[in-house]
Amino acid sequence: MSDRPATTTQPRPPAGGGGFGRGPFPAAGMPVEKSMTFGPSARRLVRRLRPERPRIVAVVGLAVTSVVFSVVGPKVLGHATDLIFAGVIGRRLPAGTTQEQAIQAARAAGDGDFAAMLARMDVVPGRGVDLAALATVLAWALGLYLAASLFAWLQGHLLNDVVQRTVFRLRSDVEDKLHRLPLRFFDGQPRGELLSRVTNDIDNVSQTLQQTMSQLLTSLLTVIGVLGMMFAISPLLALIALVTIPLSMVVTGQVAKRSQKLFVAQWAHTGSLNAHIEEAFTGHELVKVFGRRPEVEEVFRARNEDLFTAGFGAQFVSGLIMPLMMFIGNLNYVAIAVVGGLRVAGGSMSLGDVQAFIQYSRQFTQPLTQVASMANLLQSGVASAERVFELLDAEEQRPDPADPAPPATRRGRVEFERVSFRYAPEQPLIEDLSLVADPGHTIAIVGPTGAGKTTLVNLIMRFYELDAGRITLDGVDITTMRRDDLRSRIGMVLQDTWLFGGTIRENIAYGNPEATEEEIQAAARAAFADRFIRTLPDGYDTVMDDEGSNVSAGEKQLLTIARAFIADPSLLILDEATSSVDTRTEVLVQHAMAALRSDRTSFVIAHRLSTIRDADLILVMEAGRIVEQGTHEQLLAAGGAYHALYSAQFRGAVTEEEEPVA
Incomplete structure (x- = not known):
């Protein structure tokens, strides 16, 4: 496994003979794109x-x-403060005099500041605090604050609905987008990184x-309202x-930048760490077998350190605000x-x-402080x-035609007409390939790893778009068909193999959701899976986990074969479909597949x-080209x-003689 995610990558083809849609291992890093700024x-x-x-x-x-x-x-x-202060001052003044007389007396005594202060007050000499008026004012203040809290609660409740609906649509848009992305996109994305965007980032x-x-x-409105009151x-x-x-603004802008x-x-480091963890735990057994745990732990430590450094720096810098x-x-x-006290005096x-x-002033600075404290979030x-x-x-796959042309028949005739395809522009893979697969015929594709065998069937499924030429199904160009019609x-x-969390019955019926119980069991019998299913404690109701770890690799393969049986397709693609079953079961499955292929x-x-x-x-393919074709005996x-491939498997490896030492 790589020590660091690559910063740029060209999509690479799946390994020869591997399953469709498999990217390189380890997965490539994120594509280089110009980073957006905060504002946009x-x-x-x-x-x-x-x-x-x-x-x-x-x-x-x-x-x-x-x-x-x-x-x-x-x-x-x-x-209310003025009422209390007026009561305190009024009690100190001689009773029976008027406010104007008290002001003149203060001026006569040379206390002009006190006289000016009295002039701005509503004071009755000799009388203390007016408790009734004070209680009325405080009741109004209490009512105002209770009403403000109630409306704030209603606002928060409604805003929560707005946010959750918005995030719901965002998740839906991302889900829809993933279905519109070409397989080429996923070949260049670590699964953990992609999952991090879909889950962690949206959350x-x-x-x-x-x-x-x-x-x-609330802060913006508070600043506006408070500012108006302060000017008043x-x-x-x-x-x-x-x-x-x-x-x-200057302080916040400099720190935020x-x-x-x-x-x-x-x-970004969170996504990279997730990708490494997902990769390491998916291949946990191999990591243990090959004794690579120290290397895996070292990669984890390095990426975790990168995440710690970036996270600590981000929180520390933004925390200065x-x-x-x-x-x-x-x-x-x-x-x-200070200024207010002088003006009162x-x-x-x-x-x-x-x-x-x-x-x-507190209400004015508090929103600014709160906004600043939210800067990191x-x-x-x-x-x-x-x-x-x-x-x-991300660039989407070519849309389906507005006026699709599905084949009138379901015979399954496939024709390649001078097809060319390459994963990277500078690396040719398939060039000027032509072949015809007649209905009911079985076309076997052999060759060394990386020869383009899996790519060939990926092109039939239209997981990739051709660079030149065309492929037809029953005489109709597959690019003029809806992808769903083609793949159905x-x-x-x-x-x-791929099994999802659910019962065995549901996994088999995945190929035909409308299948009856009899059809499901008939498909299982045809794939020789019925026998082991009935030995399980819950039979067809046995619940599979996401990895299908409660059945063996060979049994999982039988279930996927049963899934293909029940789909009843006109075109069948088998990619090393019996590689995980034992020899005896392989023979039985081969007979079953011969029957399945009889009219397909x-x-x-x-x-x-x-x-x-x-x-x-x-x-026989080599480097994307068909170098030989014919029957077993002819080849x-x-x-x-x-002949060389066959001899290497059944007559011992062909070795070159050592040249004599001069």
Whole structure:
């Protein structure tokens, strides 16, 4: 296994004789694409909310209402402070005098500041705090804050619905996209990396939207509302508070610029680590057998270290924002407190207004601090969204024709007409290939590893598009057919078996979901799987795990053969289909397949030449070319490449004589 994921790769063909769709091992790394910046990715993520516009309008309305109530609250509490302060001062003044007389007395005593302060107050000399008025004001403040909390809760509840619907559509779009991507794309993607984008990154986007959208909206509205109230109370103090905005933006921008790259690297390393873990545990037995655990652990340690470094750096750098914002907010608080105190002493402001303004200054800096504290989460979510968008932007396979032309018959005649194909532009594989497979004939394909045997059947299935020429099925060009129509006529049994989590009955019926119980059991008997199925404790109701580890490799192969039987295809593709069964079962399966192939065109990829002696036509491939073709007897008589392969298997390896030493 490789120590690091490659940064660029050309798609490579599946190993010769292997199953379709298998990429290289170890899997290639991510394709090189220009990384998007934070702004475009964030805007694109926001655009995905457009289908929820009615709900978003309701969310904004609830948020505005909540913010209005919460913003008015400090002003009401400031009035309560004025009532208390007026009561305290009024009790100190001589009873029976008027407020104007008290002001004149203060001026006469040379205390002009106190006189100016009295002039801005609603005070009754000799009377203490008006508890009834104070209780009314506090009740209004309590009601405002309760209403603000209620509307905030409704806003959060509705916003949660908006986010989950958006993420639901995003997951659906990714799922649909995966079905539209060509096999070439998956050949160049480590499975763990792809799974990381589909699961981890989308979950991170969901978490980011859930935790940041409500806070960002509330913070923006709070800043606007508080700023308006501050200008209404004191334009001078409001200007002092505004100084913090450009300073906060500069600090946040500089830190975010450095941390965004680290967040992108963090999620890239997460995908790389997932790919390695998936690869290592899939081949766990081989790793143990060949004693490669130290190398696997070393690769894990290195990639884990890369993830730790990127993750720690991203969190550390972005984590600097909140302390810096708190420091700026505290400076703003001190400035407002000093200037406000001087203005109260000078009589140009009431104490309640200063108290309200200090609350507003906290409300003003708090949203900025909260947004700054969410910067790491926001950057992480946008980095994940960028990786998901890269997947959604990947080049798709050629769409099905708008007016498909399905074959009128299901005879299974396949014709290659001067077909050329290559995985990489500079590496020719199949050049100018022509052949005809008549209905009911069995075409065997043999040759060394990498000769293009599996590629040939992949082209029939249209997993790859041709570079030149065409392939026809019953006289119809397969590019003019819908892929589903084409593949519904083809049954395939691979060397690499695939079973899903479900019962044996469900796995067999996968080839024909409408099959009856009798048809399922008949297919199992035809594939010689019925015998071992009935020995299992639950028979056909035995539940398979995702890896099919509760049955042997040969039994899994029999189940996949039964699946092909029940599909009743007009074209059958067997890719080393009996490689995992024992010799006795292989003979039985060969007889069953002979019956299955009796009225179908069959392509059989084989390394064991004993399994294809009865083929109507044997194609010998080397480097993507058919170098020989004929029956078993004809090719042996020709004494060419097939004769050499046959001799190597059944008459001992052919060795070259050593040259005499001079």
